[in-house]
Structures are given as C-alpha cells and as structure tokens.
Amino acid sequence: MANHKSALKRIRRNEAVRLRNRYQHKTTRNAIKKLRGEEDKKAAEALLPNVVGMIDKLAKRKIIHANKAANLKSKLVKKVAAL
Structure with missing residues (x-):
C-alpha cells in the first residue's frame, strides 16, 4: 500500500480519471451505434x-488511438x- 501523500492522491486521481474516460468512451460508442442504426439520411x-x-x-x-x-x-x- 502507498505510504506517501502524493501516492495516495495519485491513486484517487487515477480512479477519477479512469471513470471519466470510461463514461466518455461508452457514451461515444452508444452514439456511434445510434448513428449506424439510423435509416433517415437527414437525421444521420x-x-x-x-x-x-x-x-x-x-x-x-x-482514450482511443488516433x-x-x-x-x-x-x-x-x-x-x-450511402444512405
């Protein structure tokens, strides 16, 4: 276990960043799925x-590679x- 103040802070920070990245990645994947499923050209x-x-x-x-x-x-x- 970490003993230094800075190491404890880094652990907290990493978890916060990980959750934020996960949320943004999942939200984007859902938006991509929605766009792929769209049949109307104007809406797409x-x-x-x-x-x-x-x-x-x-x-x-x-979060993803370029x-x-x-x-x-x-x-x-x-x-x-192509729609």
Missing part, C-alpha cells in the same frame, strides 16, 4: 458532426453518404 447527417466531435475528443485525450478514430470517422462518413 445531423448526428454525424456530433459523433465525429466525440471521436476526435477521445483521440485527443488518448488511427482507430480516423477509421471510425471514415466508415461513418461512408455509411451516411
């Missing part, structure tokens, strides 16, 4: 910028264009 086009922004934010904070973010965005844009 309205959702796309928000979802892309969420993906970019995850990549910027290194290449994964690029692949996700590419596939979503293709899907919306």
Whole structure:
C-alpha cells in the first residue's frame, strides 16, 4: 500500500480519471451505434458532426488511438453518404 501523500492522491486521481474516460468512451460508442442504426439520411447527417466531435475528443485525450478514430470517422462518413 502507498505510504506517501502524493501516492495516495495519485491513486484517487487515477480512479477519477479512469471513470471519466470510461463514461466518455461508452457514451461515444452508444452514439456511434445510434448513428449506424439510423435509416433517415437527414437525421444521420445531423448526428454525424456530433459523433465525429466525440471521436476526435477521445483521440485527443488518448482514450482511443488516433488511427482507430480516423477509421471510425471514415466508415461513418461512408455509411451516411450511402444512405
């Protein structure tokens, strides 16, 4: 167990960050699923910028890899264009 004040604080901080990252990642995954399930082109086009922004934010904070973010965005844009 950690004995130093700074180590105890780091443990608390890591847990808070982990929970925040998990929440943001899950929220983004749900938004992606919603966009993929959308049948109406106008509704999908309205959702796309928000979802892309969420993906970019995850990549910027290194929650997901930059290449994964690029692949996700590419596939979503293709899907919306094909509707």
